[in-house]
Amino acid sequence: MNNIEEDNSPFAAVTTHTSKIQRQYQALLDKSTPFVLYRWVGTGAFLGVFFLRVLLAKGWYIVAYALGIYLLNLFLAFLQPKFDPSNELLDNEMEDGSAGGLPTKQDEEFRPFIRRLPEFKFWHEATRAITIAFVCSWFEIFDVPVFWPVLVMYWIILFVLTMRKQIQHMIKYRYVPFTFGKARYGKASAS
Numbered sequence: 001m002n003n004i005e006e007d008n009s010p011f012a013a014v015t016t017h018t019s020k021i022q023r024q025y026q027a028l029l030d031k032s033t034p035f036v037l038y039r040w041v042g043t044g045a046f047l048g049v050f051f052l053r054v055l056l057a058k059g060w061y062i063v064a065y066a067l068g069i070y071l072l073n074l075f076l077a078f079l080q081p082k083f084d085p086s087n088e089l090l091d092n093e094m095e096d097g098s099a100g101g102l103p104t105k106q107d108e109e110f111r112p113f114i115r116r117l118p119e120f121k122f123w124h125e126a127t128r129a130i131t132i133a134f135v136c137s138w139f140e141i142f143d144v145p146v147f148w149p150v151l152v153m154y155w156i157i158l159f160v161l162t163m164r165k166q167i168q169h170m171i172k173y174r175y176v177p178f179t180f181g182k183a184r185y186g187k188a189s190a191s
Contacts, residue, residue, distance in 0.1 A: 077117035
């Protein structure tokens, strides 16, 4: 006899079906991982469709503003190192005097830039947020009447101030969150 009884309750059926959908979704995400450009082009196009929806419907400005704030927050996390050098210099000085994250002096060893928010998670969270905002734009309850030029100006000011602060941080601790291909060195001359 088998000691394990099959659970035929509706809860078990829903759980089984949900886990199957989650596995299929994860498999789809895993297959899309190497196609960085296509993923971002698709997300950009979807963002364009959302903004077109907002402009043509002349509403849901607060949803677009909330999406903009969230995407700015994700972008800042994408630009920041996983271990903030300002915190490490203040709190976690090592025995040899070097910080644990990014090199701060010319003679320190190279440590690769590790993002606080990896590119794939940035893409996934951004796409998910755009999807949620798009769905919200079809429900009247989320169409809060606001004067949208104020929201646009406030978002632009917020973007400029936060990016200025981020760029100052990058200059102060000498890190660049982007790499542009493999480093090329001059050809060795044959003598």
